[in-house]
Amino acid sequence: MSDIYAYRAAFRAFRDHAPASDPALLRLLADLAAVADERAKGCTAERFATSLISALRQDAIFDQVGRVCLAQFSPHMPMLHVLGSANAVTVGSNTLRTGYYCFIADSGSLSSVQEGRARIYGDVRQITGSFSASGRPVQRTIRHIQEMGLRSGMCLPLHLGRARGLLFLNSERPDSFTDLRESHYLALTVVAQMATSFLLRVGATVPEQANWQVDTVLPGLFTQRLQRALQQRFGEQATVAFHTLEEAGYIWSPDLAVWAVVQAIDVLAGPGGPGQIAIGSAAFDRQTLALRVTMPLACSALDERLAGLRELLAPWRISLALSPANSGFELLVPADWDHFRDAKSCYSI
Structure with missing residues (x-):
């Protein structure tokens, strides 16, 4: 084995x-x-x-x-x-x-x-x-x-x-x-x-x-997985703090969410790396996981970076918006599985 x-x-x-x-x-x-x-x-x-x-x-x-x-x-x-x-x-x-x-x-x-x-x-x-x-x-x-x-x-x-x-x-x-x-x-x-x-x-x-109340929250699993992925990608360039990520019940695709967060940070970070990162939940419902990421954004070619990133995320029905004063960004990740079918259509498979 x-x-x-x-x-x-x-x-x-x-x-x-x-x-x-x-x-x-x-x-x-x-x-x-x-x-x-x-x-x-x-x-x-x-x-x-x-x-x-x-x-x-x-x-x-x-x-x-x-x-x-x-x-x-x-x-x-x-x-x-x-x-x-x-x-x-x-x-x-x-x-x-x-x-x-x-x-x-x-x-x-x-x-x-x-x-x-x-x-x-x-x-x-x-x-x-x-x-x-x-x-x-x-x-x-x-x-x-x-x-x-x-x-x-x-x-x-x-x-x-x-x-x-x-x-x-x-x-x-x-x-x-x-x-x-x-x-x-x-x-x-x-x-x-x-x-x-x-x-x-x-x-x-x-x-x-049979009489237990089933808890749909998976405590700590998403934050642990995301923490590992960020450390592997950015090492000492990033210090990450998590806030209220798992206070509500939701079921979604954690691999897709981790991938989206790391991709967005990688594209939008400045030349010195992402630095201090704060990740929290903006809102939860049965359809969407909203993640708010606070970090310094790159100053150069930000519009071009955003356009390329949105094109990368679009097949998975993930939307991205900048926070006020360019203090970070917010990701909306679908909590269902329809994004796989949507991606199939986008890639004409």
Whole structure:
């Protein structure tokens, strides 16, 4: 097994304009945006998983995905519950359906999957072989995976308010997820964000959590991700302070928002770098994330810089306006997934 920094790879793909230069990736993102509409139809987690696997299998890279599963850790017991799963028609009968659960050791690999990473294994037969070689019985869930004819797999962590979840993808082929490009991780992090958003919106929970109030705020995750991206890009040139970024509930695409903020700061900063930066929320609603960035702006060719930046952001339906007295700028980032379809139209894919 191996761990990949999935969100870091996804940000680099946005930074390098992968969607604009990769028609197949942009087409997949647009197809995933259509799946996101399932949230508004009151569908079950199982139906949502079915829609996800259908969209993924239209892509040349992910056409081998044979299973999608949404699962959540029990808040009070060392257990993992399946909230919804779907198999491709080429895979055997789904023996890990909604309601299936298994016990997870605190020291187990699934318990240690960290936010922002993807855990990948190349061939389940090697895992079952290691159990046999050591004289141990094969774990029940792993045995079911192998019996369904699945070989390789990946899991991504989902942050469901106060609970933790996992998104599983499995393939009928070995090593399907071993050598993915950064642009593929961009698509996978979008899938994980969609799954998180869906489960929070529909309130899918494990049985003992059914009466909890689901918190749609993801505390600290966006600010941590943005802080890392700014440090990697600007280093000592920037000192960043965050204000009231996550006081209200919202669900949106954090990779897109991080990319937009870093792009805007990079273009509008003066020759000495951005210096002191203050980032706060101007407003929140279900459709838009408004970010207000206060920093010294470049004095030279500001109009030309703004024009180029707005052209870069336009396909993603991100708007930008300067603050009074050119003290900074404000970004409006869409909180839904329609921007992927809009970008597809802009690039004539």
